[in-house]
Amino acid sequence: MIAGLSPKRRDPRLLRRLAADSSGVSFIELALVLPVLLTLGLYGTEVAYMAMTNMQVGEIATSVADNASRLGQTDNSSVSPTVKESQVDSVMWGALKEGSSFDFETNGRVILSSLEVDPDSGVQFIHWQRCRGKLDRVSSYGKQGEGKTGKILDGMGAEDHKIRAVPNSAVMFVEVYYHYQPLFGTMFIEDQVFKHEAAYLIRDDRSLNPAGSPYGITGSGSQSPCT
Template identity: 55%
Template sequence: MRRSIIRKAVRWYRLRADERGVSTLEFALILPLFITMGLTGVEYAYMATVNMQVSQTAISLADNASRLGQTDNSSVTPTVTEADIDSIMSGAIRQGEGFDLQANGRIILSSLEYDEATGRQYIHWQRCRGDLDRDSSYGDENENNGLGSNTITGVGTADNQVTAAEGSAVMVAEVFYEYDGIINGAFGEPAEFRQEAVFTIRDDRNLTPGVTGTGGESSCSG
Protein backbone atom coordinates (compact mmCIF):
# COMPACT_ATOMS: atom_id res chain seq x y z
CA MET A 1 0.00 0.00 0.00
CA ARG A 2 2.76 2.34 0.97
CA ARG A 3 4.69 1.56 -2.22
CA SER A 4 1.59 2.27 -4.28
CA ILE A 5 1.19 5.66 -2.67
CA ILE A 6 4.84 6.44 -3.26
CA ARG A 7 4.60 5.46 -6.94
CA LYS A 8 1.54 7.69 -7.40
CA ALA A 9 3.31 10.56 -5.69
CA VAL A 10 6.34 10.11 -7.98
CA ARG A 11 4.16 10.04 -11.10
CA TRP A 12 2.31 13.17 -9.96
CA TYR A 13 5.60 14.95 -9.28
CA ARG A 14 6.95 13.98 -12.70
CA LEU A 15 3.72 15.18 -14.33
CA ARG A 16 3.94 18.52 -12.59
CA ALA A 17 7.57 18.88 -13.60
CA ASP A 18 6.88 17.96 -17.23
CA GLU A 19 6.89 21.19 -19.32
CA ARG A 20 6.90 19.63 -22.77
CA GLY A 21 3.27 20.62 -23.54
CA VAL A 22 3.28 24.09 -21.98
CA SER A 23 3.76 25.98 -25.26
CA THR A 24 1.09 23.98 -27.01
CA LEU A 25 -1.34 24.53 -24.17
CA GLU A 26 -0.62 28.27 -24.03
CA PHE A 27 -1.05 28.53 -27.79
CA ALA A 28 -4.38 26.68 -27.64
CA LEU A 29 -5.62 29.02 -24.92
CA ILE A 30 -4.63 32.22 -26.70
CA LEU A 31 -5.51 31.14 -30.27
CA PRO A 32 -9.24 32.07 -30.02
CA LEU A 33 -8.26 35.58 -28.90
CA PHE A 34 -5.89 36.01 -31.83
CA ILE A 35 -8.50 34.72 -34.28
CA THR A 36 -11.13 37.08 -32.88
CA MET A 37 -8.78 40.06 -33.04
CA GLY A 38 -7.70 39.18 -36.57
CA LEU A 39 -11.24 38.73 -37.88
CA THR A 40 -12.35 41.95 -36.19
CA GLY A 41 -9.49 43.86 -37.82
CA VAL A 42 -10.31 42.41 -41.24
CA GLU A 43 -14.01 43.19 -40.74
CA TYR A 44 -13.42 46.82 -39.81
CA ALA A 45 -10.95 47.31 -42.64
CA TYR A 46 -13.41 45.92 -45.18
CA MET A 47 -16.24 47.95 -43.65
CA ALA A 48 -14.21 51.14 -44.08
CA THR A 49 -13.43 50.17 -47.67
CA VAL A 50 -17.09 49.58 -48.53
CA ASN A 51 -18.12 52.84 -46.87
CA MET A 52 -15.54 54.69 -48.96
CA GLN A 53 -16.85 53.00 -52.12
CA VAL A 54 -20.40 54.04 -51.21
CA SER A 55 -19.16 57.62 -50.85
CA GLN A 56 -17.38 57.48 -54.21
CA THR A 57 -20.54 56.15 -55.86
CA ALA A 58 -22.53 59.10 -54.50
CA ILE A 59 -19.91 61.58 -55.74
CA SER A 60 -19.77 60.01 -59.21
CA LEU A 61 -23.56 59.97 -59.53
CA ALA A 62 -24.00 63.61 -58.52
CA ASP A 63 -21.11 64.68 -60.75
CA ASN A 64 -22.48 62.80 -63.77
CA ALA A 65 -25.97 64.18 -63.14
CA SER A 66 -24.62 67.72 -63.07
CA ARG A 67 -23.13 67.21 -66.55
CA LEU A 68 -26.28 65.92 -68.28
CA GLY A 69 -26.79 67.80 -71.52
CA GLN A 70 -23.30 69.29 -71.39
CA THR A 71 -22.33 67.71 -74.71
CA ASP A 72 -25.54 68.75 -76.46
CA ASN A 73 -24.45 70.90 -79.42
CA SER A 74 -27.91 72.01 -80.51
CA SER A 75 -29.01 75.63 -80.27
CA VAL A 76 -31.89 74.62 -78.01
CA THR A 77 -31.22 74.51 -74.28
CA PRO A 78 -31.26 70.78 -73.42
CA THR A 79 -33.58 69.05 -71.00
CA VAL A 80 -32.94 65.97 -68.89
CA THR A 81 -34.46 62.83 -70.38
CA GLU A 82 -35.47 59.54 -68.82
CA ALA A 83 -32.83 57.85 -70.94
CA ASP A 84 -30.16 60.21 -69.59
CA ILE A 85 -31.10 59.43 -66.01
CA ASP A 86 -31.28 55.68 -66.62
CA SER A 87 -27.78 55.82 -68.06
CA ILE A 88 -26.13 57.43 -65.04
CA MET A 89 -28.20 55.44 -62.55
CA SER A 90 -27.17 52.20 -64.26
CA GLY A 91 -23.58 53.41 -64.12
CA ALA A 92 -23.85 53.92 -60.37
CA ILE A 93 -25.25 50.42 -59.89
CA ARG A 94 -22.45 49.06 -62.07
CA GLN A 95 -19.90 50.91 -59.96
CA GLY A 96 -21.32 49.22 -56.86
CA GLU A 97 -21.32 45.68 -58.26
CA GLY A 98 -18.32 44.75 -56.12
CA PHE A 99 -20.38 45.10 -52.93
CA ASP A 100 -23.80 44.24 -54.45
CA LEU A 101 -25.31 47.72 -54.30
CA GLN A 102 -28.37 46.67 -56.31
CA ALA A 103 -29.52 44.05 -53.79
CA ASN A 104 -28.38 45.72 -50.56
CA GLY A 105 -28.58 49.41 -51.35
CA ARG A 106 -30.63 52.31 -52.62
CA ILE A 107 -29.48 55.26 -54.70
CA ILE A 108 -31.66 58.36 -54.89
CA LEU A 109 -31.06 61.26 -57.26
CA SER A 110 -32.99 64.48 -56.67
CA SER A 111 -33.10 67.78 -58.54
CA LEU A 112 -33.29 70.60 -56.01
CA GLU A 113 -34.49 73.81 -57.64
CA TYR A 114 -35.72 77.31 -56.81
CA ASP A 115 -39.42 78.06 -57.15
CA GLU A 116 -39.84 81.63 -58.39
CA ALA A 117 -43.49 81.86 -57.31
CA THR A 118 -42.83 81.10 -53.65
CA GLY A 119 -39.12 81.69 -53.32
CA ARG A 120 -38.76 78.24 -51.78
CA GLN A 121 -36.44 75.34 -52.46
CA TYR A 122 -38.18 72.26 -53.84
CA ILE A 123 -37.51 68.86 -55.37
CA HIS A 124 -38.61 69.08 -59.00
CA TRP A 125 -37.94 65.42 -59.81
CA GLN A 126 -36.47 62.38 -58.13
CA ARG A 127 -35.30 58.99 -59.40
CA CYS A 128 -34.19 55.82 -57.57
CA ARG A 129 -32.49 52.45 -58.05
CA GLY A 130 -31.76 49.53 -55.73
CA ASP A 131 -33.79 46.99 -53.76
CA LEU A 132 -33.31 48.49 -50.29
CA ASP A 133 -36.43 50.31 -49.10
CA ARG A 134 -35.24 53.78 -48.14
CA ASP A 135 -36.54 57.32 -48.68
CA SER A 136 -34.63 60.52 -49.30
CA SER A 137 -33.69 62.49 -46.21
CA TYR A 138 -35.04 65.67 -47.84
CA GLY A 139 -38.38 64.71 -49.35
CA ASP A 140 -39.79 63.47 -52.63
CA GLU A 141 -41.15 64.85 -55.90
CA ASN A 142 -44.77 64.63 -54.72
CA GLU A 143 -46.45 66.10 -51.63
CA ASN A 144 -43.16 66.28 -49.74
CA ASN A 145 -41.33 68.25 -52.43
CA GLY A 146 -40.88 71.37 -50.29
CA LEU A 147 -43.77 73.41 -51.64
CA GLY A 148 -46.42 71.92 -49.36
CA SER A 149 -46.45 71.70 -45.58
CA ASN A 150 -42.79 70.74 -45.39
CA THR A 151 -39.97 73.08 -46.29
CA ILE A 152 -36.49 72.37 -47.59
CA THR A 153 -33.98 74.91 -46.36
CA GLY A 154 -31.13 73.29 -48.26
CA VAL A 155 -29.16 70.09 -48.63
CA GLY A 156 -25.94 68.94 -47.05
CA THR A 157 -24.76 69.34 -43.46
CA ALA A 158 -26.46 71.75 -41.09
CA ASP A 159 -23.44 74.06 -41.00
CA ASN A 160 -22.79 73.92 -44.74
CA GLN A 161 -26.14 73.83 -46.53
CA VAL A 162 -26.37 74.17 -50.29
CA THR A 163 -29.34 75.78 -52.04
CA ALA A 164 -30.30 76.11 -55.68
CA ALA A 165 -29.98 79.52 -57.27
CA GLU A 166 -32.72 80.99 -59.44
CA GLY A 167 -32.64 79.39 -62.89
CA SER A 168 -30.25 76.66 -61.74
CA ALA A 169 -30.49 73.27 -60.07
CA VAL A 170 -28.55 71.18 -57.59
CA MET A 171 -28.11 67.46 -58.18
CA VAL A 172 -28.38 65.62 -54.88
CA ALA A 173 -27.20 61.99 -54.80
CA GLU A 174 -27.93 59.88 -51.73
CA VAL A 175 -26.65 56.32 -51.43
CA PHE A 176 -27.88 53.98 -48.72
CA TYR A 177 -26.22 50.61 -48.14
CA GLU A 178 -26.92 47.83 -45.64
CA TYR A 179 -23.64 46.18 -44.66
CA ASP A 180 -23.95 42.72 -43.12
CA GLY A 181 -20.27 41.91 -42.79
CA ILE A 182 -17.90 39.47 -44.44
CA ILE A 183 -19.30 36.75 -42.19
CA ASN A 184 -23.01 37.50 -42.38
CA GLY A 185 -24.45 38.39 -38.98
CA ALA A 186 -21.29 37.48 -37.10
CA PHE A 187 -20.96 40.95 -35.62
CA GLY A 188 -24.60 41.62 -34.74
CA GLU A 189 -27.13 43.65 -36.68
CA PRO A 190 -26.17 44.94 -40.14
CA ALA A 191 -24.62 48.40 -40.24
CA GLU A 192 -26.18 50.97 -42.55
CA PHE A 193 -24.13 53.48 -44.47
CA ARG A 194 -25.51 56.68 -45.93
CA GLN A 195 -23.41 58.92 -48.13
CA GLU A 196 -24.46 61.92 -50.17
CA ALA A 197 -22.95 64.28 -52.69
CA VAL A 198 -24.16 67.60 -54.08
CA PHE A 199 -23.21 69.21 -57.41
CA THR A 200 -24.64 72.28 -59.11
CA ILE A 201 -25.44 71.75 -62.80
CA ARG A 202 -22.53 72.71 -65.05
CA ASP A 203 -24.30 74.24 -68.08
CA ASP A 204 -27.58 75.82 -69.08
CA ARG A 205 -30.45 73.39 -68.76
CA ASN A 206 -34.14 73.76 -69.51
CA LEU A 207 -35.60 73.09 -66.07
CA THR A 208 -39.23 73.92 -66.81
CA PRO A 209 -40.46 70.51 -68.03
CA GLY A 210 -38.50 68.52 -65.46
CA VAL A 211 -37.67 65.14 -66.97
CA THR A 212 -38.66 64.61 -70.58
CA GLY A 213 -39.11 61.43 -72.57
CA THR A 214 -41.06 58.31 -71.72
CA GLY A 215 -40.33 54.96 -70.18
CA GLY A 216 -37.47 55.01 -67.78
CA GLU A 217 -36.43 52.38 -65.26
CA SER A 218 -35.57 54.60 -62.32
CA SER A 219 -38.91 55.48 -60.79
CA CYS A 220 -38.86 55.72 -56.99
CA SER A 221 -42.29 54.14 -56.76
CA GLY A 222 -41.40 51.10 -58.81
Protein backbone atom coordinates in the same frame (compact mmCIF):
# COMPACT_ATOMS: atom_id res chain seq x y z
CA MET B 1 -1.40 6.91 -10.73
CA ILE B 2 0.84 5.39 -13.41
CA ALA B 3 -0.78 2.24 -14.78
CA GLY B 4 0.72 -0.96 -13.36
CA LEU B 5 2.61 0.74 -10.54
CA SER B 6 1.48 1.00 -6.99
CA PRO B 7 2.23 4.22 -5.09
CA LYS B 8 5.00 2.42 -3.18
CA ARG B 9 6.77 1.24 -6.36
CA ARG B 10 6.84 4.58 -8.32
CA ASP B 11 10.26 5.49 -9.64
CA PRO B 12 11.29 8.86 -8.12
CA ARG B 13 13.53 9.49 -11.13
CA LEU B 14 10.59 9.09 -13.53
CA LEU B 15 8.53 11.55 -11.53
CA ARG B 16 11.36 14.07 -11.57
CA ARG B 17 11.73 13.72 -15.34
CA LEU B 18 8.01 14.27 -15.87
CA ALA B 19 8.04 17.32 -13.63
CA ALA B 20 10.95 18.82 -15.56
CA ASP B 21 9.56 17.98 -19.01
CA SER B 22 8.58 21.24 -20.86
CA SER B 23 8.18 19.83 -24.36
CA GLY B 24 4.41 20.55 -24.42
CA VAL B 25 4.50 24.09 -23.03
CA SER B 26 4.31 25.79 -26.42
CA PHE B 27 1.36 23.67 -27.48
CA ILE B 28 -0.51 24.49 -24.28
CA GLU B 29 0.27 28.20 -24.61
CA LEU B 30 -0.96 28.17 -28.22
CA ALA B 31 -4.16 26.45 -27.18
CA LEU B 32 -4.73 29.13 -24.55
CA VAL B 33 -4.09 32.17 -26.77
CA LEU B 34 -5.50 30.84 -30.06
CA PRO B 35 -9.12 31.80 -29.28
CA VAL B 36 -8.00 35.34 -28.44
CA LEU B 37 -5.89 35.64 -31.59
CA LEU B 38 -8.66 34.20 -33.74
CA THR B 39 -11.23 36.59 -32.29
CA LEU B 40 -8.96 39.61 -32.83
CA GLY B 41 -8.22 38.50 -36.39
CA LEU B 42 -11.87 38.06 -37.29
CA TYR B 43 -12.80 41.34 -35.65
CA GLY B 44 -10.06 43.19 -37.52
CA THR B 45 -11.19 41.64 -40.80
CA GLU B 46 -14.80 42.70 -40.14
CA VAL B 47 -13.84 46.27 -39.26
CA ALA B 48 -11.61 46.58 -42.33
CA TYR B 49 -14.33 45.27 -44.62
CA MET B 50 -16.90 47.59 -43.06
CA ALA B 51 -14.64 50.61 -43.52
CA MET B 52 -13.94 49.68 -47.14
CA THR B 53 -17.64 49.18 -47.89
CA ASN B 54 -18.57 52.47 -46.22
CA MET B 55 -15.96 54.26 -48.33
CA GLN B 56 -17.32 52.69 -51.52
CA VAL B 57 -20.86 53.75 -50.64
CA GLY B 58 -19.59 57.31 -50.25
CA GLU B 59 -17.89 57.07 -53.64
CA ILE B 60 -21.18 55.98 -55.23
CA ALA B 61 -22.86 59.12 -53.89
CA THR B 62 -20.10 61.34 -55.27
CA SER B 63 -19.96 59.69 -58.69
CA VAL B 64 -23.74 59.80 -59.19
CA ALA B 65 -23.88 63.50 -58.29
CA ASP B 66 -20.92 64.25 -60.55
CA ASN B 67 -22.26 62.27 -63.51
CA ALA B 68 -25.76 63.74 -63.13
CA SER B 69 -24.31 67.26 -63.14
CA ARG B 70 -22.87 66.61 -66.60
CA LEU B 71 -26.09 65.37 -68.20
CA GLY B 72 -27.31 67.25 -71.23
CA GLN B 73 -24.00 68.88 -72.10
CA THR B 74 -23.72 69.78 -75.77
CA ASP B 75 -21.37 71.54 -78.13
CA ASN B 76 -24.28 73.46 -79.69
CA SER B 77 -24.23 76.73 -77.76
CA SER B 78 -27.46 77.93 -79.42
CA VAL B 79 -29.53 75.16 -77.83
CA SER B 80 -29.95 74.53 -74.12
CA PRO B 81 -29.81 70.76 -73.67
CA THR B 82 -32.45 68.82 -71.81
CA VAL B 83 -32.12 65.79 -69.56
CA LYS B 84 -33.59 62.54 -70.85
CA GLU B 85 -34.99 59.65 -68.85
CA SER B 86 -32.56 57.31 -70.60
CA GLN B 87 -29.62 59.45 -69.47
CA VAL B 88 -30.74 59.42 -65.86
CA ASP B 89 -31.25 55.65 -66.07
CA SER B 90 -27.67 55.29 -67.30
CA VAL B 91 -26.33 57.23 -64.32
CA MET B 92 -28.40 55.16 -61.88
CA TRP B 93 -27.39 51.91 -63.55
CA GLY B 94 -23.77 52.97 -63.14
CA ALA B 95 -24.32 53.26 -59.38
CA LEU B 96 -25.60 49.67 -59.24
CA LYS B 97 -22.65 48.49 -61.28
CA GLU B 98 -20.20 50.33 -59.05
CA GLY B 99 -21.66 48.59 -55.99
CA SER B 100 -22.01 45.14 -57.54
CA SER B 101 -19.14 43.71 -55.47
CA PHE B 102 -21.18 44.12 -52.28
CA ASP B 103 -24.66 43.61 -53.83
CA PHE B 104 -25.70 47.24 -53.64
CA GLU B 105 -28.74 46.70 -55.86
CA THR B 106 -30.34 44.33 -53.33
CA ASN B 107 -29.25 46.05 -50.12
CA GLY B 108 -28.90 49.68 -51.17
CA ARG B 109 -30.84 52.69 -52.43
CA VAL B 110 -29.65 55.71 -54.38
CA ILE B 111 -31.91 58.77 -54.61
CA LEU B 112 -31.13 61.53 -57.11
CA SER B 113 -32.98 64.84 -56.72
CA SER B 114 -32.85 67.98 -58.84
CA LEU B 115 -32.95 70.89 -56.40
CA GLU B 116 -34.07 74.05 -58.19
CA VAL B 117 -35.65 77.46 -57.67
CA ASP B 118 -39.23 77.84 -58.85
CA PRO B 119 -39.14 80.74 -61.35
CA ASP B 120 -42.62 81.91 -60.34
CA SER B 121 -42.49 81.84 -56.53
CA GLY B 122 -38.73 81.83 -55.93
CA VAL B 123 -38.94 78.88 -53.50
CA GLN B 124 -36.53 75.97 -53.34
CA PHE B 125 -38.12 72.76 -54.54
CA ILE B 126 -37.35 69.26 -55.81
CA HIS B 127 -38.23 69.45 -59.49
CA TRP B 128 -37.67 65.79 -60.24
CA GLN B 129 -36.42 62.76 -58.33
CA ARG B 130 -35.28 59.30 -59.42
CA CYS B 131 -34.32 56.24 -57.37
CA ARG B 132 -32.67 52.85 -57.81
CA GLY B 133 -32.03 49.91 -55.48
CA LYS B 134 -34.31 47.58 -53.53
CA LEU B 135 -33.69 48.89 -50.01
CA ASP B 136 -36.83 50.47 -48.58
CA ARG B 137 -35.76 54.09 -48.08
CA VAL B 138 -37.15 57.49 -49.09
CA SER B 139 -35.48 60.87 -49.32
CA SER B 140 -34.96 62.68 -46.02
CA TYR B 141 -36.04 65.92 -47.73
CA GLY B 142 -39.25 64.88 -49.42
CA LYS B 143 -40.42 63.54 -52.75
CA GLN B 144 -40.67 65.09 -56.19
CA GLY B 145 -42.40 68.46 -55.96
CA GLU B 146 -41.47 69.04 -52.33
CA GLY B 147 -41.14 72.77 -51.65
CA LYS B 148 -43.94 73.75 -54.01
CA THR B 149 -46.26 71.21 -52.43
CA GLY B 150 -46.10 70.03 -48.84
CA LYS B 151 -43.60 71.54 -46.44
CA ILE B 152 -41.31 74.48 -47.17
CA LEU B 153 -37.93 73.26 -48.38
CA ASP B 154 -35.08 75.36 -47.05
CA GLY B 155 -32.41 73.65 -49.11
CA MET B 156 -30.98 70.15 -48.71
CA GLY B 157 -28.20 68.76 -46.55
CA ALA B 158 -27.07 69.17 -42.95
CA GLU B 159 -28.73 71.88 -40.90
CA ASP B 160 -25.50 73.80 -40.33
CA HIS B 161 -24.65 74.07 -44.04
CA LYS B 162 -27.75 73.76 -46.17
CA ILE B 163 -27.22 73.50 -49.92
CA ARG B 164 -29.48 75.74 -52.00
CA ALA B 165 -29.97 76.14 -55.71
CA VAL B 166 -29.63 79.47 -57.49
CA PRO B 167 -32.11 80.79 -60.08
CA ASN B 168 -31.88 79.26 -63.57
CA SER B 169 -29.62 76.46 -62.33
CA ALA B 170 -29.95 73.19 -60.45
CA VAL B 171 -28.14 71.14 -57.85
CA MET B 172 -27.87 67.40 -58.34
CA PHE B 173 -28.35 66.15 -54.79
CA VAL B 174 -27.74 62.47 -54.04
CA GLU B 175 -28.60 60.36 -51.03
CA VAL B 176 -27.23 56.83 -50.82
CA TYR B 177 -28.30 54.22 -48.27
CA TYR B 178 -26.80 50.78 -47.78
CA HIS B 179 -27.82 48.07 -45.32
CA TYR B 180 -24.43 46.69 -44.34
CA GLN B 181 -24.00 42.94 -44.76
CA PRO B 182 -21.31 41.86 -42.24
CA LEU B 183 -18.95 38.99 -42.96
CA PHE B 184 -19.64 37.25 -39.65
CA GLY B 185 -23.23 38.17 -38.96
CA THR B 186 -23.82 40.24 -35.84
CA MET B 187 -20.93 38.65 -33.95
CA PHE B 188 -18.92 41.88 -33.97
CA ILE B 189 -21.04 44.54 -35.74
CA GLU B 190 -24.58 45.57 -34.92
CA ASP B 191 -27.15 45.86 -37.69
CA GLN B 192 -26.69 49.24 -39.36
CA VAL B 193 -27.42 51.28 -42.48
CA PHE B 194 -24.81 53.57 -44.02
CA LYS B 195 -25.90 56.91 -45.43
CA HIS B 196 -23.91 59.30 -47.60
CA GLU B 197 -24.86 62.48 -49.40
CA ALA B 198 -23.25 64.41 -52.23
CA ALA B 199 -24.18 67.43 -54.32
CA TYR B 200 -22.91 69.01 -57.54
CA LEU B 201 -24.06 72.14 -59.34
CA ILE B 202 -24.90 71.41 -62.99
CA ARG B 203 -21.90 72.10 -65.19
CA ASP B 204 -23.46 73.88 -68.18
CA ASP B 205 -26.68 75.59 -69.23
CA ARG B 206 -29.59 73.19 -69.05
CA SER B 207 -33.21 73.58 -70.03
CA LEU B 208 -34.88 73.07 -66.65
CA ASN B 209 -38.41 73.44 -67.98
CA PRO B 210 -38.56 71.94 -71.49
CA ALA B 211 -41.84 72.28 -73.31
CA GLY B 212 -44.23 69.45 -72.61
CA SER B 213 -42.16 68.14 -69.68
CA PRO B 214 -43.55 69.54 -66.42
CA TYR B 215 -41.05 67.60 -64.34
CA GLY B 216 -37.96 68.76 -66.22
CA ILE B 217 -37.06 65.46 -67.90
CA THR B 218 -37.86 64.54 -71.49
CA GLY B 219 -38.64 61.06 -72.73
CA SER B 220 -40.61 58.30 -71.07
CA GLY B 221 -40.32 54.78 -69.71
CA SER B 222 -38.10 55.58 -66.74
CA GLN B 223 -36.47 52.57 -65.11
CA SER B 224 -35.68 54.56 -61.96
CA PRO B 225 -38.99 55.61 -60.40
CA CYS B 226 -39.12 56.46 -56.68
CA THR B 227 -42.12 54.21 -55.99
